Amino acid sequence: MRLNDSVDEPGVCKETVDADSGEPEPEPVLKPPPVRRFDEHLERLQHRLGLSHLNRWVLVTVALLVAAVGLSVTLLSWPDAEPTATAPAAPVEATAADPKTIIVSVAGAVKEPGIVELEAGSRVADAIEAAGGLADGADPGFLNLARVVADGDLVAVPDATASGAAAPGDTEGASSGGLVNVNVASAAELDALKGIGPVLAERIIEYRDANGSFGSLDELSEVSGIGTALLEQLRDQVTL
Numbered sequence: 001m002r003l004n005d006s007v008d009e010p011g012v013c014k015e016t017v018d019a020d021s022g023e024p025e026p027e028p029v030l031k032p033p034p035v036r037r038f039d040e041h042l043e044r045l046q047h048r049l050g051l052s053h054l055n056r057w058v059l060v061t062v063a064l065l066v067a068a069v070g071l072s073v074t075l076l077s078w079p080d081a082e083p084t085a086t087a088p089a090a091p092v093e094a095t096a097a098d099p100k101t102i103i104v105s106v107a108g109a110v111k112e113p114g115i116v117e118l119e120a121g122s123r124v125a126d127a128i129e130a131a132g133g134l135a136d137g138a139d140p141g142f143l144n145l146a147r148v149v150a151d152g153d154l155v156a157v158p159d160a161t162a163s164g165a166a167a168p169g170d171t172e173g174a175s176s177g178g179l180v181n182v183n184v185a186s187a188a189e190l191d192a193l194k195g196i197g198p199v200l201a202e203r204i205i206e207y208r209d210a211n212g213s214f215g216s217l218d219e220l221s222e223v224s225g226i227g228t229a230l231l232e233q234l235r236d237q238v239t240l
Contacts, residue, residue, distance in 0.1 A: 104149050106131035107215065108157035109138030123148055124212055127155045135159070142184050144209050154215040156240070158183045179239040182220065183213040193237050195230050214240060 102120055104127045107113050111132030118126055125145040134140060139160040149155065158181070180189050182204060190201035200223070207223045214220065217238065221231050 102149070102151035104130075104151070105154045106157070107154065108213070109135045109159035110157050111135050118149065120151075121148060124155050127153075128157060131155075139184060142208060143212055147210065147212060154212075156183070156213040156215045158213055158240070160184075180237060181240065182217075182238045183208065183240055185238075193234065195233050200225050216240070 100120055102118055102122070104116055104118055104122075105114070106116055106127050110128055111134070113131055116127055116130035118130060123145065124143060124147050127149055128134060128140070128145075134157065137160050139158040143155075143157065180193060182190070187198070187201045187205055190196050190204055191198050193201075196204075203223050203225060204220070208214065217231070217235055217240065220226050220234060220238075221228065226234075
């Protein structure tokens with residue numbers, strides 16, 4: 001049997017009577033759903049603060065804006081992840097090391113002509129010294145003693161007594177039996193040769209200063225402007 005003191009009165013406890021014991025049993029009051037409770041709390045807070053319905057939504061909007069701004073500041077101030085350090089590339093090893101020594105041939109008026117071994121970067125003067133130095137009658141006047149020699153170079157030192165060449169400045173000694181020594185001849189003497197003009201004469205001297213004395217007549221073909229035909233013509237006019 002259900003006893004109802006009043007119907008739909010808030011705050012009144014509803015009871016039922018146990019059929020066996022006859023004792024009244026209190027019937028639990030059903031709790032309102034969560035949404036309704038939230039509205040009730042919000043209504044009470046509104047009444048306490050004296051806020052109208054419009055002001056309540058203004059406060060909610062302001063709170064949401066504050067939360068959004070705080071979240072944005074937090075995200076912007078978050079430290080960026082440091083980029084992963086990459087290992088430096090290993091230096092490329094040289095495929096071929098520069099040679100420490102070179103082989104040079106020294107011929108002509110030296111005490112010990114032949115093959116000499118020199119350090120890389122050595123000069124013509126070093127090659128002559130390695131070959132025992134200048135021999136009697138040597139004429140190094142037109143040799144570029146400061147020129148750096150390379151591996152496989154030939155250093156030919158003129159022999160004044162053998163070729164009939166005289167010291168620099170003696171134009172008579174530059175020719176022997178009508179032949180002009182291209183290793184000691186002046187520009188005027190070279191210019192006087194058949195087929196050689198002032199331009200080629202200067203080129204021969206420039207080549208001689210840059211590369212040293214000519215080791216053979218065939219080497220004249222390396223001078224710009226001297227071809228095969230002109231070289232054959234010069235063989236009867238020049239000597240070393």
